[in-house]
Amino acid sequence: MPPWFLEKACxxxxxxxxxDRGYAVIGPTISQEAIxxxxxxxxxxLPRGWTxxxxxxxxxxxxxxxxxxxxxxxxxxSWKRYLFPPQATLMTADRTDGGWSMQAPVEVPxxxxxxxxxxxELAAIRIQDKVFLEGPxxxxxxxARRERCFVVAVNCTQAASTCxxxxxxxxxxxxxxxxxxxxxxxxxxxxxxxxxAGSELLASLPVREPSAEELTAAESAREQxxxxxxxxxxxxxxxxxxxxxxxxxxxxxxxxxxxxxTNCTMVCPTCFCSSVNEVADLGADHVRRERxxxxxxxxxxxxxxxxxxRNNVASRYRQWLTHKLASWHDQFxxxxxxxxxxxxxxxxxxxxxxxxxxxxxxxxR
Amino acid sequence: xTAKPRLAVFKFASCDGCQLSLLDCEDxxxxxxxxxxxxHFAEATSRMEPGPYDIVLVEGSITTPDDAARIxxxxxxxxxxxxIGACATAGGIQSLRNWADHQEFLQAVYARPEYISSxxxxxxxADHVPVDFELRGCPISxxxxxxxxxxxxxxxxxxxxxxxxxxxxxxxxxxxxTVARGVxxxxxxxxxxxxxxxxxxxxxxxxxxxxAPQVQPRSLTGHLLEQGAPPRQLVxxxxxxxxxxxxxxxxxxxxxxxxxx
Numbered sequence: 001m002p003p004w005f006l007e008k009a010c011x012x013x014x015x016x017x018x019x020d021r022g023y024a025v026i027g028p029t030i031s032q033e034a035i036x037x038x039x040x041x042x043x044x045x046l047p048r049g050w051t052x053x054x055x056x057x058x059x060x061x062x063x064x065x066x067x068x069x070x071x072x073x074x075x076x077x078s079w080k081r082y083l084f085p086p087q088a089t090l091m092t093a094d095r096t097d098g099g100w101s102m103q104a105p106v107e108v109p110x111x112x113x114x115x116x117x118x119x120x121e122l123a124a125i126r127i128q129d130k131v132f133l134e135g136p137x138x139x140x141x142x143x144a145r146r147e148r149c150f151v152v153a154v155n156c157t158q159a160a161s162t163c164x165x166x167x168x169x170x171x172x173x174x175x176x177x178x179x180x181x182x183x184x185x186x187x188x189x190x191x192x193x194x195x196x197a198g199s200e201l202l203a204s205l206p207v208r209e210p211s212a213e214e215l216t217a218a219e220s221a222r223e224q225x226x227x228x229x230x231x232x233x234x235x236x237x238x239x240x241x242x243x244x245x246x247x248x249x250x251x252x253x254x255x256x257x258x259x260x261x262t263n264c265t266m267v268c269p270t271c272f273c274s275s276v277n278e279v280a281d282l283g284a285d286h287v288r289r290e291r292x293x294x295x296x297x298x299x300x301x302x303x304x305x306x307x308x309x310r311n312n313v314a315s316r317y318r319q320w321l322t323h324k325l326a327s328w329h330d331q332f333x334x335x336x337x338x339x340x341x342x343x344x345x346x347x348x349x350x351x352x353x354x355x356x357x358x359x360x361x362x363x364x365r
Numbered sequence: 366x367t368a369k370p371r372l373a374v375f376k377f378a379s380c381d382g383c384q385l386s387l388l389d390c391e392d393x394x395x396x397x398x399x400x401x402x403x404x405h406f407a408e409a410t411s412r413m414e415p416g417p418y419d420i421v422l423v424e425g426s427i428t429t430p431d432d433a434a435r436i437x438x439x440x441x442x443x444x445x446x447x448x449i450g451a452c453a454t455a456g457g458i459q460s461l462r463n464w465a466d467h468q469e470f471l472q473a474v475y476a477r478p479e480y481i482s483s484x485x486x487x488x489x490x491a492d493h494v495p496v497d498f499e500l501r502g503c504p505i506s507x508x509x510x511x512x513x514x515x516x517x518x519x520x521x522x523x524x525x526x527x528x529x530x531x532x533x534x535x536x537x538x539x540x541x542x543t544v545a546r547g548v549x550x551x552x553x554x555x556x557x558x559x560x561x562x563x564x565x566x567x568x569x570x571x572x573x574x575x576x577a578p579q580v581q582p583r584s585l586t587g588h589l590l591e592q593g594a595p596p597r598q599l600v601x602x603x604x605x606x607x608x609x610x611x612x613x614x615x616x617x618x619x620x621x622x623x624x625x626x
Contacts, residue, residue: 032540057588059545076540086536257584260577261553262528266535277524282396282515293536298528299578313579348531348543348553349588 001199004207005214007188011043011069014152014180017204018113023150026082027115028072033061035075037082040115047072054160054341057350070116070184073160074340078269079121080128082112083145090141090276091289113150117178119171120163120340122153124269126177130332131272141291150197153178157221159228162341164354167233170338172225183218190218233354234361235335239326241361246318250359255314257351262295264343264351265320270336273301296320321353370419370518373405375439377425377432378459378487382504383450384408384424389507397511400518416442420517423496426452426459426487433484433493440494445517449510451503451606453490455575458503460487460609487609500525503573503606506558526557529577530570533561542569549589549602554580554612575607582616596620 006014018025019041027040028047035047046069053060054073064071093102117125125146132142156163156172165171174181179198183190190210193199210218265271275294280287294301297316302309310316328336337353344352374384388409390397404414421443427433440446448454456463462470467485471478490496500509509525516523530552534541542548542564550569552561558574576582586599603617 032542032545034540034545036538036540057544058547058592059541076545077538081538086538256581259553259581259584260529260579261531263531263535263541263553266532280515282393282400282511284515284519293532295528295532298532300527313581346541346544348541348550349584 001193003210003215003218004191004193004202005188005210006182006191006205006207008069008186010206011189013205014201015040015043015115017201018150018152021150021201022111023113024110025113025115026079028070028075030061034059035061035072037075037077037079037114037116043069046070051158052160054162054345055350056162056344056352057347059345066186068157068184068186070154070182071158073156073158073163074118074121074342076267076342076346078267078340078342079114079117079125080269080272082114083125083149084128084132084139084142084272085145086293088141088291089288090291093287093289095285109145109148111148111150112145113152115152115154117151117153117174118156118340119153119174120165120168120338121269122151122174122177123165123168123170123338124340125151127270127332127334127336127338128272130334131270150201151178151180153181153194155181155183155222156225157184159225159230160341160345161230162344163229163339164231164233164341165339166226166229167231167235167354168335168337168339172229173222183222185214185217185221187214190214231341231354233337233339233357235325238335238357238361239329242322242326242357245360246322248360250356251318252314254317254351254356255312257349258297258313258317259349260297260299260313260316261348262297263346263348264353265295265297266293267342267346268324269340269342270324270338271295275301296323321356324353325357369400369402371404371414371417372401372420372422373416373418373443374403374408374422374424375405375435376407377423377436377453377490378428379425379450379452379457381408381424383453383502384422386449386505386507386510387422390511393511397514401514417444418442419444420514421446423448423453423490424450426456426489427484427493428459428487429483431482436490436493445497446490446494447498447500447513448490448496449500449505451501451573451575452487454499454501454610455607456487456489456609458606458608461604462487463609464604489609498523501556501574501607502558509558527578528557529553529580530555530557530559530561530564530574533557533559534564537561537565539565542567543589547592549594549598551602551605553585554582569602571605572603572607572613573605575610576612580612582612583619586616586620596624 028035029045051064052072089105132139153174178194181192274291276291324336463486513523543550548569551572552570555572556574556577600617603613
């Protein structure tokens, strides 16, 4: 289907048509000196005229020379916060005269419309779909949110120094997995449709056919992002190169820098580890089964039969990286990395996985 | 443990804030009082029965010769001894004296220093007697205190998480202030317990819950120095309520010796 054109001022119509249909619109907005994903009601809440400057261990907002609404890359949050919430009650149990009475939670999650999903993030959602929905056990918390959500993707027109989606084959062009996809131009948006729900919504919007100039301008805006990507990760034979070099000295060096603080796994849009705890009241008459985000970097997380299996930082760093880039292929049929660069930016000491991988593989070859 | 264990609370050098956490249990206090027999708790009641006690909570650090002797007596009367808070567990903020001239302080502060009998150091309870469980925090977390008490009464292992503060920041959606604003923060080195309050209010973590397991302070300080943080600021960051905890102490002393050379 050919793309349509939506004037810039009419983006508010898109928000309103989504809200008419019962969606809570989650989009980019400036909060805590970063571009975060939060509920928005008007396009005035978008980061108009702002961009992000990123490098290993550093993120800063910066003014743009123009009034772009989506002129940034990716921030500290990912959509996983909404699909796989950091805390969820899986079950409650109450002690009664006749024994324990168990209840599944009755809460119905909001219908989310995600505005501003990047190509790498579409790939991350696809990976989490596989983890949570397509294995032998379906995750009901994720499913209830995922099945009801509407995705408005936005093509990147620029890249951060930490981006490497082209190496991971996930972007920057949005190819699939969206209901609508936008490309921002100074006067408006080129709109592509990716689903029946997308075309139904599009029919309610004041769109027109784009001019040839607008089509060309959109193409070159998208090309600009491709050209700005400097970072590379060679993925040829990466699984074997990592898994056959588990004793490479570089793991130890990374382990001495790594704080084991879990930040990389928390900001990663595909990391899915959690812990389940039974939380009881004082009399142990009421118990909640709570699931919280957890991480392979925590010592407790690898504790089995009273002993941690990975009892030093280097072994936990190696576990994370080899799972993400190597054994993820065996488990889920793809890499677990989408090249968004968040783990590089948000590492408090700036450890860069592309550099670590290159160091290990450089010696191998 | 038998039904209705006898519980005692003892105070050493401290501000009483951790004991107050027990009184602050409000909603749960009656249930606690129903599950244990509180037989010695000077902060709350004038009833003070002699030992032995089943559960002893110890607040505060050892700073006087009298207290050094008294903790031996407390230990001898305790079946299960648990320290509560940063003072009892790591020496507290008063352990700053350990790096200073104790005599000079006495002369400067007291009109008649000869009346004062104190030690040159403030040290953790575990430096003096065996400790069965250490509950971290300045002050301790009320929820963690309840969890440990309930677990003791139920005879199970308490669930007190050992992860770092960063995980709690991420769970609650706080943006990292070190990465986004360049604010030095103890979060990556500090054990969870507070729910990551300070970074949510634009302040770096003060390390109230002490070192997380297997921390590597040198990596963080090295990175912050590269980013332009003055060494003095990092020493002050490390020397807070848990400044004398071995991991924090070792790093602040290393930074100072590095500066001197």
